[in-house]
Amino acid sequence: TQSTRPQRLLHAVQKNATRGDPRSVVKAIDNFCRQKEWAMNVGDEKGCILDSVVSEVNPVTVLELGTYCGYSTVRIASLLPPHAKLITLEFNPDYAKIARQVIAWAGLEDKIQLVEGPSGEWIPKMKEQFGVKTFDLVFLDHWKDRYLPDTKLLEDCGLLRKGSILLADNVICPGTPDYLEYVRNSPRYKSQYFKSHLEYTKVEDGLEKSVFLG
Numbered sequence: 680t681q682s683t684r685p686q687r688l689l690h691a692v693q694k695n696a697t698r699g700d701p702r703s704v705v706k707a708i709d710n711f712c713r714q715k716e717w718a719m720n721v722g723d724e725k726g727c728i729l730d731s732v733v734s735e736v737n738p739v740t741v742l743e744l745g746t747y748c749g750y751s752t753v754r755i756a757s758l759l760p761p762h763a764k765l766i767t768l769e770f771n772p773d774y775a776k777i778a779r780q781v782i783a784w785a786g787l788e789d790k791i792q793l794v795e796g797p798s799g800e801w802i803p804k805m806k807e808q809f810g811v812k813t814f815d816l817v818f819l820d821h822w823k824d825r826y827l828p829d830t831k832l833l834e835d836c837g838l839l840r841k842g843s844i845l846l847a848d849n850v851i852c853p854g855t856p857d858y859l860e861y862v863r864n865s866p867r868y869k870s871q872y873f874k875s876h877l878e879y880t881k882v883e884d885g886l887e888k889s890v891f892l893g
């Protein structure tokens with residue numbers, strides 16, 4: 680039977696990356712996506728911006744919306760301090776299955792909790808199920824029409840505190856116009872755009888970093 684792209688991406692990790700070495704996993708995926716098959720990981724160019732924001736925030740609690748194969752999950756978790764935790768949400772079981780194996784290859788199971796299911800259902804359960812008070816950093820990278828409703832849900836569930844950072848991928852391509860309008864015009868956020876390119880291409884894209892002001 681024909682393999683899927685996530686399966687081929689996982690095989691490229693198992694073939695080319697060193698077990699327990701997260702940066703080699705990131706490198707192997709970027710090489711696979713540049714040389715063999717494009718895939719919707721945040722990628723190496725926007726990934727460097729992601730790295731700098733993660734290092735600056737030094738978060739203890741991170742929420743990622745949209746795991747896919749775990750590329751950005753591993754990239755973020757590899758920069759977290761010892762007792763920090765990253766919760767990542769993925770509602771496609773086939774993608775989740777691959778991501779668990781990529782995360783295991785990187786040796787980051789202890790820092791990452793992959794939760795299978797839709798963000799709209801799981802965000803309201805964060806406090807009771809995972810003992811989360813608030814998130815220091817949220818990486819939004821799931822379907823683009825969910826960025827705004829899930830941001831409002833995070834606010835309503837009291838999961839953001841003064842200084843929480845939202846970092847959103849793809850605000851230009853494919854684009855998240857309603858989200859962008861909200862975080863750029865709401866008095867409750869201070870936003871900044873980081874110009875870049877759609878992963879593995881020359882098409883313009885960028886990340887929007889928004890600080891919740893409480």
Ligand SMILES: C[S@@+](CC[C@H](N)C(=O)[O-])C[C@H]1O[C@@H](n2cnc3c(N)ncnc32)[C@H](O)[C@@H]1O
Pocket residue numbers: 719720721722744745746747748749750751752768769770771774796797798799820821822825
């Ligand atoms: C662009 S991919 C994530 C890429 C990943 N962040 C990276 O950079 O490696 C988007 C993922 O979000 C998942 N997704 C979309 N909407 C979702 C939702 N409401 N809840 C959970 N997962 C969702 C999709 O199944 C898909 O795997």
Ligand SMILES: O=C(c1ccccc1)c1ccc(O)c(O)c1[N+](=O)[O-]
Pocket residue numbers: 719720721820821822823848849852853878
């Ligand atoms: O929506 C797409 C998309 C649309 C059409 C074909 C392939 C992907 C996409 C493209 C780049 C991204 O960084 C990304 O996060 C996504 N996504 O699905 O969430």
Ligand SMILES: [Mg+2]
Pocket residue numbers: 719720721820848849
């Ligand atoms: Mg993206």
